[in-house]
Amino acid sequence: MSLPVFAGSDELIDYSALRALVVDDYPGIRSALRMTLSNFGVTKVQLVTNAAEAIFQVKQQKYDFILCDFNLGDGRDGQQLLEELRHSNLISIETVFMMVTAESYYEKVVATAELAPDDYMIKPFSADILQGRLESILLRKRAFREVYRLFMAQDLEGAIAACDTLIHTQPKYVVDALRFKGELFVTLGRFEEAEALYQEVLRLRAIPWARLGLARSLHLQSKNEAAEEELRDVLEKAPEMMSAYDLLADVCVANKDPFAAQAALEQGVAISGKTVRRQQRLGEIAHANGDLQTARTAYATALEKGRHSIFISPADFGNLCRVQIEQGDLDGAADTLKKNRNTLLATAEGKFVTAVTQSVVHTHAGKLKEAAQALDAASELRRQGACGDPNLMLDLAGACMASDRFGEADGIVSEVARNAHDSESLLARARRIYDDAGRTDAGTGVLASATTVVRKLNNDGVMLAQRGDFKSAIDKLMTACEEAPYNPRIMMNAVWVILKFVEQSGMNESMLDQARRHLTEAERQAPGHARLAGLRLQLKEVETHFGVYRSRPI
Amino acid sequence: MTFEDQDFYAALIHELKNDLILLSMTIESIPATGETAQDQPIEAARLHCQQVVDRLQQALLVYKATQKSFHPRIDAYSPYELMASIAARAHTLAHDRIDVTLDVDPDTPAIWFFDRGLLEMALMNAVQNSLRYARTAIRLRLAIEGGALALCVHDDSTGYPEHVLASVAADEPCHATGTGLGLKFSRLIAASHDNAGRTGTLRLCNDSGAAFCLLIP
Numbered sequence: 125m126s127l128p129v130f131a132g133s134d135e136l137i138d139y140s141a142l143r144a145l146v147v148d149d150y151p152g153i154r155s156a157l158r159m160t161l162s163n164f165g166v167t168k169v170q171l172v173t174n175a176a177e178a179i180f181q182v183k184q185q186k187y188d189f190i191l192c193d194f195n196l197g198d199g200r201d202g203q204q205l206l207e208e209l210r211h212s213n214l215i216s217i218e219t220v221f222m223m224v225t226a227e228s229y230y231e232k233v234v235a236t237a238e239l240a241p242d243d244y245m246i247k248p249f250s251a252d253i254l255q256g257r258l259e260s261i262l263l264r265k266r267a268f269r270e271v272y273r274l275f276m277a278q279d280l281e282g283a284i285a286a287c288d289t290l291i292h293t294q295p296k297y298v299v300d301a302l303r304f305k306g307e308l309f310v311t312l313g314r315f316e317e318a319e320a321l322y323q324e325v326l327r328l329r330a331i332p333w334a335r336l337g338l339a340r341s342l343h344l345q346s347k348n349e350a351a352e353e354e355l356r357d358v359l360e361k362a363p364e365m366m367s368a369y370d371l372l373a374d375v376c377v378a379n380k381d382p383f384a385a386q387a388a389l390e391q392g393v394a395i396s397g398k399t400v401r402r403q404q405r406l407g408e409i410a411h412a413n414g415d416l417q418t419a420r421t422a423y424a425t426a427l428e429k430g431r432h433s434i435f436i437s438p439a440d441f442g443n444l445c446r447v448q449i450e451q452g453d454l455d456g457a458a459d460t461l462k463k464n465r466n467t468l469l470a471t472a473e474g475k476f477v478t479a480v481t482q483s484v485v486h487t488h489a490g491k492l493k494e495a496a497q498a499l500d501a502a503s504e505l506r507r508q509g510a511c512g513d514p515n516l517m518l519d520l521a522g523a524c525m526a527s528d529r530f531g532e533a534d535g536i537v538s539e540v541a542r543n544a545h546d547s548e549s550l551l552a553r554a555r556r557i558y559d560d561a562g563r564t565d566a567g568t569g570v571l572a573s574a575t576t577v578v579r580k581l582n583n584d585g586v587m588l589a590q591r592g593d594f595k596s597a598i599d600k601l602m603t604a605c606e607e608a609p610y611n612p613r614i615m616m617n618a619v620w621v622i623l624k625f626v627e628q629s630g631m632n633e634s635m636l637d638q639a640r641r642h643l644t645e646a647e648r649q650a651p652g653h654a655r656l657a658g659l660r661l662q663l664k665e666v667e668t669h670f671g672v673y674r675s676r677p678i
Numbered sequence: 679m680t681f682e683d684q685d686f687y688a689a690l691i692h693e694l695k696n697d698l699i700l701l702s703m704t705i706e707s708i709p710a711t712g713e714t715a716q717d718q719p720i721e722a723a724r725l726h727c728q729q730v731v732d733r734l735q736q737a738l739l740v741y742k743a744t745q746k747s748f749h750p751r752i753d754a755y756s757p758y759e760l761m762a763s764i765a766a767r768a769h770t771l772a773h774d775r776i777d778v779t780l781d782v783d784p785d786t787p788a789i790w791f792f793d794r795g796l797l798e799m800a801l802m803n804a805v806q807n808s809l810r811y812a813r814t815a816i817r818l819r820l821a822i823e824g825g826a827l828a829l830c831v832h833d834d835s836t837g838y839p840e841h842v843l844a845s846v847a848a849d850e851p852c853h854a855t856g857t858g859l860g861l862k863f864s865r866l867i868a869a870s871h872d873n874a875g876r877t878g879t880l881r882l883c884n885d886s887g888a889a890f891c892l893l894i895p
Contacts, residue, residue, distance in 0.1 A: 248698045256759065256762065331752060
């Protein structure tokens with residue numbers, strides 16, 4: 125590919141119409157930035173001190189431009205703020221987000237374009253530079269208007285075509301358009317095309333985000349050895365590139381080398397330990413590897429760093445307590461619950477985590493009366509609809525078993541097994557609980573009947589669908605969904621079959637509604653699963669075909 | 679250096695930058711009065727402040743080089759936008775004392791691959807020098823020369839002294855001061871850019887004034 129020739133631009137920007145938010149913990153800088161912005165006409169400026177205030181402001185009204193310092197004192201840093209804003213859809217792809225930062229920042233945030241700021245400013249900078257950068261981003265967003273519109277309307281194919289138009293008509297935006305197009309390919313599950321695209325960019329130059337994109341698309345095609353080779357080389361040249369460690373961990377897990385995955389995450393955490401999700405993942409993998417001390421430190425750090433983060437849920441407290449209990453530190457687990465009492469008791473999910481964990485702590489301490497009280501509380505919460513992650517449910521099953529509540533324990537294990545009929549690690553843990561209680565045979569029976577029913581319904585459904593008998597396939601898979609209401613694989617299969625059926629035999633509003641509900645649940649249970657984007661797209665195509673398409677809120 | 683010491687160092691640098699950004703923004707906000715006795719010292723302060731900024735950036739670069747973490751961050755950027763922003767800053771700093779123009783060769787590509795921060799640093803350094811020594815004009819130029827992107831700063835001064843040209847050309851160890859120090863940094867920055875077996879260079883010459891030229895493959 126040859127590089128296109130320069131063409132000037134004389135488009136104008138109306139700065140007085142822009143609504144700006146400045147986030148900086150240093151009062152003098154805040155007012156200086158307000159003055160700098162007013163120098164070139166940006167007068168609608170709101171100043172805030174930290175991430176929490178920024179989120180509050182963004183919820184109140186729409187901002188066109190956010191200028192945020194990376195270093196925000198004791199709370200979350202600017203990158204965490206950006207990730208939370210994007211994850212909760214608080215800002216759209218059209219909002220300009222600029223990070224004010226130190227030199228070492230760039231590698232730390234080379235990630236997907238979605239989680240990267242639009243640009244970054246290195247301190248100190250003048251009003252001229254700020255204006256120049258802002259202008260070029262606004263012009264770029266203007267050029268990408270059609271791409272963004274189609275993207276937000278979930279018309280990803282259309283967005284790809286719009287990227288192609290940019291590639292052919294706007295030389296200046298070739299690389300930006302290729303980058304966006306690569307991510308659209310990945311979202312659509314078109315990994316081979318993504319791989320080819322990143323190779324094309326890399327022929328221009330070894331740009332770090334393109335190398336990461338290539339590694340990701342290799343990984344998604346299960347070409348994990350090539351992906352690992354690429355990532356190790358990236359990290360040798362740019363050891364601060366944080367998202368490469370995260371991806372490398374995924375690749376190592378796929379290569380069935382969990383210890384290498386742990387090592388990759390430990391390296392990442394040593395360079396940048398603030399990211400809540402990296403610590404959570406390290407905790408999870410170290411725990412599975414039996415490295416309890418590392419798991420404990422990681423889970424505790426996640427909670428400490430993510431005190432107000434949207435990525436923290438009551439399950440994180442349960443995870444930390446589980447490790448503490450396994451270490452024999454019952455006081456530590458009790459202390460974790462006590463210290464976070466107010467947070468946990470604020471939600472039903474948190475109350476459930478508290479009750480289950482207390483029951484386990486008391487059981488281990490031999491305080492059977494207190495354990496029974498906690499179990500009663502947990503059962504009551506379950507009756508009211510409270511539900512925990514599978515590991516917490518197995519904690520509960522273990523405590524029930526120790527208190528001779530076999531019926532309840534079997535019911536819970538059966539529910540976990542039905543919802544995770546293909547998860548080796550959860551089924552193995554369930555088996556251990558029965559072994560420890562001296563009920564190995566009973567466990568084999570419970571697990572076999574739970575998984576067999578679901579597996580059979582699922583396999584029958586898929587087979588019928590492959591034979592073209594979609595109607596009977598739907599019956600089987602719907603029954604499977606009732607048996608396993610949180611099993612993402614079953615739900616994705618059900619959605620797939622319903623869509624085939626509607627395509628073949630015509631509109632059926634109630635069926636389509638089922639598909640929508642199951643797909644949403646699958647997205648909740650297995651975020652980022654490779655099949656989800658394709659199914660979402662297929663659903664939209666069917667809806668559009670029958671004229672019932674409603675755009676989801678972005 | 680222990681980990682705690684590095685954190686302490688980073689915190690100090692963070693504060694220093696905040697102080698510096700405040701200082702430079704405060705100076706920028708002082709309006710011109712039209713009276714030389716009033717405006718001239720402020721203009722001098724503005725230039726000195728920019729120089730402190732440049733020196734701090736150079737110091738950080740040296741620190742990073744000693745920590746072995748000095749890699750250029752190459753991405754695709756618009757050379758025109760880079761040069762236009764340098765021209766705008768030069769214009770602000772020149773305050774009508776010196777005429778600043780930007781010539782863009784029609785062959786210049788819409789995008790090129792480089793580390794924007796590093797090239798900005800080198801070019802601003804050259805602009806600083808030219809602002810100090812130019813008589814009436816600074817000309818920025820963007821072109822393609824022998825397959826490399828040429829980013830140049832020309833002025834109508836008496837040109838570089840011979841010993842500066844010789845010292846940069848010979849890559850002597852760093853006991854240069856002032857102008858020579860900045861030029862050594864620029865040479866280092868150019869050399870950190872490589873592509874397909876070719877390495878970036880700094881070309882200095884006297885051509886009816888000083889001519890500073892970064893050639894980035």
